[in-house]
Amino acid sequence: MDISYKGICGYHPLLISLANTGEPLYLVNRSGNCTSSSGAAVYLNQAIDLCLTAGFRKILMRGDTDFSQTRELDHWDDESVTFVFGISAMRNLESIADKLPEGLWKPLIRPAKYEVRTEPRRRPENVKERIVVERGYKNIRLQSEHVAEFDYRPTKCRKTYRIVVLRKNLSVERGEEVLFDDIRYFFYITNDRVSSSATIVKRANKRCNQENLIEQLKNGVQAMRMPVDNLVSNWAYMVMASLAWTLKAWFALMLPEQGRWSAKYKAEKQSALTMEFKKFRNAFIQLPCQIVRTARKIVYRLLGWNSWLSILLRGWNALRCSYG
Secondary structure, X not given: OEEOOOOOEEEOOEEEEEOOOOEEEEEEOOEOOOXXXXXXXXXXXXXXXXXXXXXXXXXXXXXXXHHOOHHHHHHHHHOOOEEEEEEOOOHHHHHHHHHOOHHHOEEOOOOOXXXXXXXXXXXXXXXXXXXXXXXXXXXXXXXXXXEEEEEEOOOOOOOOEEEEEEEEEEEEEXXXXXXXXXXXXXXXXXXXXXXOHHHHHHHHHHHHHHHHHHHHHHHHOOOOOOOOOOHHHHHHHXXXXXXXXXXXXXXXXXXXXXXXXXXXXXXXXXXXXXOOHHHHHHHHHOOOEEEEEOOOOEEEEEOOOOOOHHHHHHHHHHHHHHHO
């Protein structure tokens, strides 16, 4: 154990996951004073080899600014691995962004979070916003977003890569008075030369789903409780406990999609794949069951019912057919 930059004594685990299914590929326990990217390149390379061995044809890696790993970018590009990493807003990058012609900036239009199938509902009053204005607290409002791009070669790289920059136009207010306007830049480095700038930003933002996986490993399967007294033992506990989350993903992936109701089956499969572990435990595991042993067979009588029971039985049937 050691003290982190937040002043907390503990550990600092590293998690590398498969975004498609949420499966942890590598879960590494580290000392509490480690930086986020400490040792990450080693396990990222191992994750690439693992995915290639499993038969993946395309690999996309993404992470925040702490995982840009500029020393490794040339190596990954040589292996045809696509990456989208955040990169720190350094002064030289901000200077380049400031000098870009205004004609290169394009408005960023973010898609709706979901499709409205009936009629759009009226948004409720933003009570928090009203209180902030009434009491004269400082408030930051987003006015607009624009994207642009330019080429850049990090000092540790031999190759030049694409930098996509997101410019946020903000207004700082106090009460109903606008104090000043503020511009903030967010930079992303990638070797993807085909996708649009808006698509690169969208892909980079999707990495935030990793936070949900970390939350499930912490409070869902309790993999990060650190119940023993040393780094290696807690590491072993983390890996063993995280297998429960992996088994949940495998169960969802095993569900068949073919049949008359294929669209419904695909939706149910996705729901099982993304559900929280607590809900999965209540829906599929903690079911009251009576086991009756007769002369020639064993009967399992489910004594409870929930809406996920049909999915459980389909999964059981698929498992039985696969392994006899």
